Each structure stands twice: as C-alpha cells, then as structure tokens.
Amino acid sequence: MELAHLWGILFISLHAMVPIxxxxxxxxxxxSAGLFNIGLEGILLLxxxxxxxxxxxxxxxVMGLVTGMATGAIxxxxxxxxxxxxxxxxxxxxxxxxLFALGFVALMLTVMGAPGFHSxxxxxxxxxxxxxxxxxxxxxxxxxxxxxxxxxxxxxxxLGIWIRAVGENPAAADVAGIRVNAIRxxxxxAAGVFAGLAGAYLSIxxxxxxxxxITAGRGFIALAIVVFSGxxxxxxxxxxxxxxxxxxxxxxxxxxPGIKEIIPWQFVAMAPYVVTLAVVAGAIGRVRxxxxxxxxxxxx
Amino acid sequence: MFxxxxxxxxxxxxxxxxxxxxxxxxxxxxxxxxFGHNPLxxxxxxxxxxxxSVYSLAESLAVATPLILTALxxxxxxRGGLFNIGAEGQVYxxxxxxxxxGLLHLPAPFNLIVALLAAMIAGIVWSLPVALLxxxxxxxxxxxxxxxxxxxxxxxxxxxxxxLTDPKRGDRTIxxxxxxxxxxxxxxxxxxxxxxxxxxxxxIILFLLWRTSTGFExxxxxxxPHASHHAGINIRKQVxxxxxIGGAVAGLAGAIQVMxxxxxxxxxxxxxxxxxLGFDGIGVAMxxxxxxxxxxxxxxxxxxxxxxxxxxxxxxxxPFELVRVIEGVIILALAVPELRRQFSRLKGRWGRKE
Numbered sequence: 001m002e003l004a005h006l007w008g009i010l011f012i013s014l015h016a017m018v019p020i021x022x023x024x025x026x027x028x029x030x031x032s033a034g035l036f037n038i039g040l041e042g043i044l045l046l047x048x049x050x051x052x053x054x055x056x057x058x059x060x061x062v063m064g065l066v067t068g069m070a071t072g073a074i075x076x077x078x079x080x081x082x083x084x085x086x087x088x089x090x091x092x093x094x095x096x097x098x099l100f101a102l103g104f105v106a107l108m109l110t111v112m113g114a115p116g117f118h119s120x121x122x123x124x125x126x127x128x129x130x131x132x133x134x135x136x137x138x139x140x141x142x143x144x145x146x147x148x149x150x151x152x153x154x155x156x157x158x159l160g161i162w163i164r165a166v167g168e169n170p171a172a173a174d175v176a177g178i179r180v181n182a183i184r185x186x187x188x189x190a191a192g193v194f195a196g197l198a199g200a201y202l203s204i205x206x207x208x209x210x211x212x213x214i215t216a217g218r219g220f221i222a223l224a225i226v227v228f229s230g231x232x233x234x235x236x237x238x239x240x241x242x243x244x245x246x247x248x249x250x251x252x253x254x255x256x257p258g259i260k261e262i263i264p265w266q267f268v269a270m271a272p273y274v275v276t277l278a279v280v281a282g283a284i285g286r287v288r289x290x291x292x293x294x295x296x297x298x299x300x
Numbered sequence: 301m302f303x304x305x306x307x308x309x310x311x312x313x314x315x316x317x318x319x320x321x322x323x324x325x326x327x328x329x330x331x332x333x334x335f336g337h338n339p340l341x342x343x344x345x346x347x348x349x350x351x352x353s354v355y356s357l358a359e360s361l362a363v364a365t366p367l368i369l370t371a372l373x374x375x376x377x378x379r380g381g382l383f384n385i386g387a388e389g390q391v392y393x394x395x396x397x398x399x400x401x402g403l404l405h406l407p408a409p410f411n412l413i414v415a416l417l418a419a420m421i422a423g424i425v426w427s428l429p430v431a432l433l434x435x436x437x438x439x440x441x442x443x444x445x446x447x448x449x450x451x452x453x454x455x456x457x458x459x460x461x462x463x464l465t466d467p468k469r470g471d472r473t474i475x476x477x478x479x480x481x482x483x484x485x486x487x488x489x490x491x492x493x494x495x496x497x498x499x500x501x502x503x504i505i506l507f508l509l510w511r512t513s514t515g516f517e518x519x520x521x522x523x524x525p526h527a528s529h530h531a532g533i534n535i536r537k538q539v540x541x542x543x544x545i546g547g548a549v550a551g552l553a554g555a556i557q558v559m560x561x562x563x564x565x566x567x568x569x570x571x572x573x574x575x576x577l578g579f580d581g582i583g584v585a586m587x588x589x590x591x592x593x594x595x596x597x598x599x600x601x602x603x604x605x606x607x608x609x610x611x612x613x614x615x616x617x618x619p620f621e622l623v624r625v626i627e628g629v630i631i632l633a634l635a636v637p638e639l640r641r642q643f644s645r646l647k648g649r650w651g652r653k654e
Contacts, residue, residue: 038442082636092631092634093631095582096628100625100629102576107619220446220447223442224443224447264458267454270454273447277447
C-alpha cells in the first residue's frame with residue numbers, strides 16, 4: 001500500500017466524520033437538557049434538500065449552509081414545542097418527523113423533475129481547501145472547533161449548568177428559577193441547527209447531490225455516537241472519526257483493485273453499521289444519562 | 301355510570317386517530333394548494349381509486365396485508381414498553397428465507413408451510429440479537445434495530461445478486477416454487493390468501509395479549525416495569541418474548557409479500573416490494589393505537605392512501621409521495637395529547653356561544 005492510499009483513507013474518514021459528528025454534538029446538547037430526538041435522520045434529509053435549493057437560489061454555498069441550518073432550527077423548534085409546551089411524546093414526534101421528511105424530500109425531487117436524484121452545480125458547492133496531498137472541506141475544521149466549543153459550553157459555563165440541570169432534575173431547576181421549557185426549547189433548536197448544517201454539508205459539500213437515500217441512517221448513527229460519547233462532544237468527535245474511518249475504509253476497499261474482487265462490496269458497506277453496534281455495545285455500562293431524559297416536565 | 305366511563309376510554313383513542321387523520325389531510329391539502337393542485341379533485345380521485353370499485357378495494361387490501369403484520373411487530377413491542385423499529389430488516393430476511401426454501405426440493409405439500417416457518421425463523425434470527433444486546437449490554441433498541449436494518453439491507457443485496465439469483469435474469473431472485481405460492485382471491489387483483497394469514501395473526505396476537513398470562517405479563521411490564529418487577533414478573537423475559545413475537549410476525553410479512561405477489565413471485569433487485577414496509581408499519585401501528593383491531597383499520601386506511609395515491613398521481617397529477625407526507629403529519633399530530641384537549645375546549649367554547 002502506498003502513502004497516497006493512506007492519505008486517501010484519512011481524507012474520506014474526515015469527510016465521513018463531519019455529518020455524524022455535527023448531528024451528535026447537537027443531540028448531546030439536546031439530550032443533556034432532557035430531550036431525545038430520533039427525528040435527527042429526518043432533519044438531515046430535509047436540510048440536505050433545502051441546503052441544495054438555498055445554495056442554488058442564492059448562488060452561494062454559505063447561503064446554502066445557512067438555509068440548511070434554518071431548516072433544522074424550524075424542525076427543532078417544532079419538535080421542542082411538541083415535547084415541552086404540548087407535552088407530547090418525543091419518540092412519536094421523532095418518527096413523525098422522519099416519515100414527513102422521507103415523503104417531503106421524495107415529493108420535492110419529483111416536483112423538480114428529477115425523481116430520486118438532484119445534482120448540485122459545482123459552482124455553488126463548498127470550496128475545498130487544497131492541501132497538496134488532497135482536498136479538505138473547511139467543514140472538517142468547523143466540526144472540530146464546534147466540538148470544542150460545545151464541550152466548553154456544556155461543561156464550563158453557567159448556561160451549560162442550566163442545560164444539565166433541566167435534564168437532570170427539572171423540578172429542582174424550576175424551583176431554582178431556571179425556565180425549564182425555555183432551556184429545553186433552546187436546546188432543541190440548537191440541535192436542529194447542528195443537524196441542519198450536517199444535512200446541508202451532505203448535499204452541497206460531500207456528495208454534491210440530493211438523493212432520497214442521502215442520509216443512509218447517519219442520523220441514527222449520530223444517536224449511537226451520542227450513547228458512545230456519554231453526552232461529551234469531544235468523545236462524539238472521536239466516535240464520529242471512528243465511524244468515518246470505517247466508512248472511508250469501506251469506500252477504499254470497495255474500489256481498490258485486487259481487494260474488491262475478494263470481498264463483496266455489500267459486506268464492506270455493512271462494516272460501519274457493524275462497528276457502530278460493536279462500539280455502542282462496548283461503551284455502555286460506564287455511560288450515565290440525564291435522569292429526566294425523554295420525560296416531559298409538568299409543574300406540579 | 302361506570303360503564304359509560306369505560307366506553308369513553310375506548311372511544312377516546314379512536315377520536316384521537318380520526319382527528320389526527322383530519323389534520324393530516326388538511327395539511328396535505330394545503331401542500332397541494334401550494335403546488336397549484338386542486339385538493340378536492342385529488343382527494344376525490346384518491347377515494348375513488350382506493351375504494352371506488354371491487355378491484356381497487358382488493359388492491360387496497362393487498363397493500364394493507366403486510367402492513368398489518370409489520371404494524372403488529374411494532375405494537376406488541378410498544379405494549380411491552382419497547383420501541384422496536386426493526387421490522388424493516390426482518391421483512392427482508394423473511395422474504396429471502398421463503399425464496400430459499402425452493403432450493404430444498406421438498407415434497408410439494410410441505411413447501412408452503414416450510415416457507416412460512418422459514419420466514420418466521422429468519423425474522424426471529426434477525427430480531428433476537430436486539431433483545432440480547434439490550435439485556436446483555438444495555439444497548440437501546442432504537443439504535444440496534446436501525447443498525448440491523450442497514451446490515452440486513454446490504455446482506456439482502458448480496459443474497460439477491462450472488463446467492464439466490466435467477467440464473468436467467470440477474471435482476472431478481474429465483475421465483476417461489478409453485479406449490480408454495482399463495483392463491484389469488486380475485487382473478488385480476490393482487491389480493492391473495494395472505495390476507496387471511498394476516499387476519500389470523502391479528503386474532504392470535506389479540507388473544508395472546510389480552511387472554512393469556514404471557515400477554516398480561518408483557519403489558520404489565522410495559523405499563524409499569526417497577527411495579528411488575530415487584531409483583532414477580534420477570535421483565536427480562538418480556539423483552540425476549542416481545543422480540544421473538546415481533547421477529548416472527550415481521551418475517552411472515554416478508555414471506556407473504558413474495559409468496560403472494562404475481563407475476564414473478566421473486567424478490568426484485570433493490571427490493572421495491574419490501575422497502576419501507578417496516579417503517580410504514582410503524583405509522584400504521586401508531587394510527588391504530590397499537591391495538592390489533594385498530595391496526596386492521598389503520599392498515600386499510602393506509603393501503604387505500606397508497607393505492608388511491610397512485611391514481612391521484614395520474615388524474616390530477618399530484619405526486620404519489622404526498623401520501624407519505626400526510627402520514628408524517630398524522631403521526632406528528634398523534635404525538636400531541638394536547639390536540640384533543642384543545643379541540644374539545646374549542647368545542648366547549650362554541651357550545652357555550654350557542
């Protein structure tokens with residue numbers, strides 16, 4: 001194996017790390033506040049579409065990312081509103097978001113005249129940074145910075161203490177004067193923004209296209225990474241990289257002459273999911289989740 | 301007085317589902333308006349296309365048949381307090397197990413029953429590890445079932461392309477052997493005796509959940525695990541039971557979908573007749589409020605949407621995908637217990653004005 005291949009695997013790993021890690025960071029904040037959103041997959045899918053549309057309409061990749069984040073914020077707000085003010089079921093509304101996204105994106109792709117596939121013009125895709133050994137998306141750096149910022153926010157600031165307080169013991173937080181539902185709503189919106197950025201990254205950066213299957217379970221893998229990380233954004237970055245590495249390795253094995261003939265591509269494609277299962281199964285036991293996770297807060 | 305109260309308790313979920321359905325259809329109509337379609341024309345063609353003739357009603361029932369089963373998988377788990385979204389992958393495994401029975405060259409009378417059993421076992425094989433991971437390592441079933449769905453997806457692709465491939469046609473598996481095929485009920489429609497298998501399963505689950513001690517223990521564990529544990533119910537055993545039943549039923553859905561589907565009686569590459577059965581089943585279970593009888597009606601409603609949606613696509617030209625958007629909105633509306641409360645408050649206010 002030549003050095004160029006190692007660089008190749010590293011770059012694919014870093015690019016595969018981005019969407020999962022971003023979604024996992026947002027979800028870590030949200031779960032710290034006591035909300036569990038299995039609609040992440042749907043947010044990724046919706047914002048992959050709107051991000052591409054936003055980039056094309058404005059002619060700017062940055063605007064595309066912003067559109068994706070705005071989409072995530074809106075869906076996050078909806079989820080947060082149902083889970084806090086309306087005291088709805090988080091699992092059921094998450095499933096609703098996923099089904100809605102599946103239908104809406106397929107609908108829009110059909111309406112736009114390209115059932116199943118819509119490519120994004122190269123001019124409005126995120127510009128890559130040429131590094132000599134390969135091209136790197138700036139979003140890789142953004143992801144690393146955001147992981148550090150989110151860790152600092154959750155573990156080192158007053159806001160972080162409030163967020164964890166409403167997740168751990170909402171009644172006590174309420175007595176202490178913290179507005180439980182406001183914090184939870186904010187966390188839900190923040191998680192939506194992170195997932196929205198991740199979704200837009202998929203379509204206008206990594207793949208350069210929108211498809212119905214573009215998310216490929218990445219929202220759920222992000223949920224698994226959150227479990228692995230124990231709500232620590234820095235460990236989510238590590239988990240995202242491990243998954244990204246196997247994703248990258250799979251892509252490499254599936255295309256490398258001499259290996260692709262021996263191992264069927266389908267088994268290679270399974271690897272990231274098998275690894276996620278193994279990692280989560282290995283991580284549990286030492287992880288402790290907020291006491292009030294998934295439970296709506298009702299003032300007595 | 302007491303009787304009327306329990307009657308009200310039984311009607312409440314039905315009212316909730318109808319309300320949510322209404323919200324879904326209204327928002328669907330708004331989306332159609334936004335795209336410049338006439339929602340009334342679309343819903344008219346959807347209604348006629350789904351139940352307007354014997355043929356279309358039979359097609360709606362045919363679509364409902366596997367959805368009843370995948371919804372039961374989800375509902376049994378929900379009754380046991382577990383969130384099993386693994387039917388999707390178990391359906392793939394079940395259908396391929398049914399196909400592979402053709403390779404065994406059994407005496408003809410055995411084929412049908414062996415194919416159904418093989419599918420149930422395959423579903424269980426794909427379901428049980430989820431229970432074991434939960435019990436052994438504390439892995440949440442939402443995460444493990446989704447991972448197993450994706451592993452099943454690629455494993456099925458491998459089997460279709462490399463192992464069970466039709467030697468004459470590379471784009472599908474070998475066909476179910478004739479002695480294992482389910483009989484059509486009408487000469488033209490795809491509706492087949494699989495419907496009776498689905499309905500029989502509904503009856504069995506209904507009996508199991510509300511008339512046996514096994515069912516009582518599952519429901520008790522779901523209702524209040526702490527109290528059940530102190531009452532001597534083995535909670536871990538219920539997790540195993542739920543995934544055992546769920547896997548078998550989802551595997552059966554996969555088998556029916558290939559054993560009763562003319563003209564090829566084979567799994568096509570890309571699995572168009574199987575993909576999303578598990579996920580749509582979740583929606584059906586939620587609309588049917590996780591009750592076997594409710595699920596039958598919800599599946600028929602959803603089958604009608606799917607079949608009518610195809611007609612709607614041609615007549616007023618509203619894309620078929622809108623159907624799933626409506627389903628998503630219905631589920632979101634169902635998540636909100638406040639919806640009904642707000643609605644009855646509104647009704648009360650109007651009532652006072654009159």
